Amino acid sequence: MGDRILLVEDDEPLGSQILGHLRGAGFDAVWWREGRLLVAGELPDVSLVVLDLMLPGTYGLDMLKALRAFSEVPVLILSARNDTLDKVRALKLGADDYMTKPFWPEELIERVRARLRRPTLQKEPSVVEVGPLRIDLQGHAVQVRGRPVELTRVEFGLLAALARRPQEAVTRQWLVDHVLDPEREGTERTLDVHVSRLRRKLGPAKCVETVWGVGYRLVPGEDA
CATH class of the missing domain: 3.40.50.2300 (Response regulator)
Structure with missing residues (x-):
């Protein structure tokens, strides 16, 4: 068999x-x-x-x-x-x-x-660290240089999606389809609002970078 x-x-x-x-x-x-x-x-x-x-x-x-x-x-x-x-x-x-x-x-x-x-995907790491960010994917917790940051469900989903592909550009449409609720908020304009709020909460860690004409990516960033 x-x-x-x-x-x-x-x-x-x-x-x-x-x-x-x-x-x-x-x-x-x-x-x-x-x-x-x-x-x-x-x-x-x-x-x-x-x-x-x-x-x-x-x-x-x-x-x-x-x-x-x-x-x-x-x-x-x-x-x-x-x-x-x-x-x-x-x-x-x-x-x-x-x-x-x-x-x-x-x-x-x-x-x-x-x-x-197709090869089975390897199980993703439970924690991803990018620059000053520490993202606990299973525990749904985020820290910036050891400081806890409270995120909404959508904000965490957005950050986690970028963290799974660090330094790789992720299209806005992919993020809309895979992170936002298609029944309530599935537009690129809404996505940009969530990104803006996420950046404010991360403070000086400039890790969410805009890739013009494509979408966003997560980079090590730097302090302001």
Whole structure:
């Protein structure tokens, strides 16, 4: 048998068909019929998870969020929900791919194979230090030269997104799509307001740099 796949799908006929296609393609497939809020140690040793959203027990996105707290296993969402906001939420929470039902079984198998060919991302460091900044990504805490700085959820999300790619320009549109709430504040103008507030809170640490015509990047900075 090949790579082991976890299928989480409550629809019996569909789940049975997917299981058959996965096994027919040479995968070792395991089938769960309900969602579960997993903690470290409860996930089987699998190479990929195929996850439905509308599940009994635990909603699919809640399961994904819990899973991402301790595992970087690739997750392919398989759902009848075709709303753009559902796709955005799933990708923000750490999904690697999103397929809508109905689908061709051949496409599902090829997407699984494509995802398994890509190297699994290394788990990100819990703390990132850039110049005078110390950013605790897991603890959601920021310090400037040892001084705690209180940030809003969006401000921290913005700083964390830049910290994961230090000294690399991140486009304004990417930050809008991945940091801001698409239902309430998903515009570049709103993003610029958050950046301005973030800079004021960081004080003399001039670490958030504008890349004209592109977006922003995090640099070591310097004291004013």
